[in-house]
Amino acid sequence: DAKTTQPPSMDCAEGRAANLPCNHSTISGNEYVYWYRQIHSQGPQYIIHGLKNNETNEMASLIITEDRKSSTLILPHATLRDTAVYYCIVRVRAGANSKLTFGKGITLSVRP
Amino acid sequence: DAGVIQSPRHEVTEMGQEVTLRCKPISGHDYLFWYRQTMMRGLELLIYFNNNVPIDDSGMPEDRFSAKMPNASFSTLKIQPSEPRDSAVYFCASSEQGAGTDTQYFGPGTRLTVL
Secondary structure: OOOOEOOOEEEEEOOOOEEEEEEOOOOOOOEEEEEEEEOOOOOOEEEEEEOOOOEEOOOOEEEEOOOOOEEEEEEOOOOHHHOEEEEEEEEEOOOOOOOOOOOOOEEEEEEO | OOOOEEEOOEEEEOOOOOEEEEEEOOOOOOEEEEEEEEOOOEEEEEEEEEOOEEEEOOOOOOOOEEEEEEEOOEEEEEEOOOOHHHOEEEEEEEEOOOOOOOOOEEOOOEEEEEO
16 A cells, blocks of 8 residues: 655644645555544544545545645534544555555644 | 444453453444554554454464454454553454445454553
8 A cells, every 4th residue: 555644743723624634645546545533542433535536524525636646634614522643544445445554643633 | 333342441461361352343344353553553453354254464463462253243352471562452443345435443442451
């Protein structure tokens, strides 16, 4: 699987949009971008994934650049409960359940 | 659905003792994963099963670790003998193939401390 690069941390104000960047310059054509998050002392939680089109669900939006070398996870109205470590992962979906390889992630702190 | 269930939630044991961690996946899920998380190494995949069969155990650190899945609703991760460096949080996750998604659902984890 291709590797990803994320800044170690960022913060944002409650109620504002949180834009979390991820670089994956060596991504292959059949690899998807996945985002999971881990709130302190809990197991990781799936957020969203995409291949090349932008995706949106009830939790977040995923914007993937046209060359697919980077992406941004957007939490439109961050709350204190969104404080967590966010992991950007690239992986193939052939066989559906190939490994999830977690990096260090980005720690998002939402301030009141 | 109750989600992925893990037991115990906390385990404290002494070096050399056998430790058994347990996991009940979400009903109907055909994949089960065991992960370990430490401050130093982050979140690592140890082993995963498909339809109760181990598929990839390349992440299992050494022979002291073993995992079984005797049926679709139960899996164990055993450490024998345990060592202080095994202290970590162990997560179990499950997923379903062929439903248009391969989201992994994680349990709450077992925090293991080996003294």
